[in-house]
Amino acid sequence: MRIIAGKYRGHQLVAFKADHIRPTTDRVKETLFNKLQFQIEGANVADLFCGTGNLGIEALSRDARFCTFVEKNPKSLAIARQNFEKLKVPASNYKVVSMDVLAFLKSYAGEPFDIIFADPPFTEKMAHSVVEAASTSAAFGTNTVMAIESQAKERMEDRYGQLVRFSKKDYGDKILSMFCHESAMEQDSAEGESSGE
Numbered sequence: 001m002r003i004i005a006g007k008y009r010g011h012q013l014v015a016f017k018a019d020h021i022r023p024t025t026d027r028v029k030e031t032l033f034n035k036l037q038f039q040i041e042g043a044n045v046a047d048l049f050c051g052t053g054n055l056g057i058e059a060l061s062r063d064a065r066f067c068t069f070v071e072k073n074p075k076s077l078a079i080a081r082q083n084f085e086k087l088k089v090p091a092s093n094y095k096v097v098s099m100d101v102l103a104f105l106k107s108y109a110g111e112p113f114d115i116i117f118a119d120p121p122f123t124e125k126m127a128h129s130v131v132e133a134a135s136t137s138a139a140f141g142t143n144t145v146m147a148i149e150s151q152a153k154e155r156m157e158d159r160y161g162q163l164v165r166f167s168k169k170d171y172g173d174k175i176l177s178m179f180c181h182e183s184a185m186e187q188d189s190a191e192g193e194s195s196g197e
Contacts, residue, residue, distance in 0.1 A: 004030055050117075108138050115145050149175070
């Protein structure tokens with residue numbers, strides 16, 4: 001695994017042997033960050049089920065302002081911390097929360113994140129529950145974008161309350177979905193109409 005772009009570009013993340021971790025592939029990561037290229041700089045990011053820290057570090061490499069890494073597995077957190085040290089990621093740019101993701105979303109009381117990454121364990125089919133929890137969480141605001149990976153045959157709706165899926169990319173065994181607040185969709189539609197598009 002490597003960082004694709006930004007100040008840590010080309011740096012390899014630490015090698016590991018851990019059956020419970022299924023990192024986001026470079027192909028998926030490249031698609032994801034291409035979609036977010038104009039939103040990353042200065043963003044407040046959450047990397048849920050962060051595993052090795054792959055997605056959050058990629059965001060920090062591309063000048064995200066801050067990343068909150070959320071993970072309950074101590075082995076994953078140990079690997080993530082090794083990556084922070086290897087790449088010399090400034091401690092002022094991130095924090096680690098050792099906590100269940102659903103509990104984190106339900107109890108979160110801070111400012112909404114600009115971008116939320118979520119890559120739930122492939123075997124647990126949790127994506128539906130995660131987006132459902134995000135739809136009522138203070139972590140998700142009117143300007144938040146959420147990207148979540150799920151199994152191809154796993155349940156995933158196009159709408160969760162005020163959260164609307166605006167992008168869906170099929171990678172065979174997995175789906176990359178992106179959600180935003182419905183008001184952001186309405187704003188984009190209004191801007192398109194006013195510009196004659």
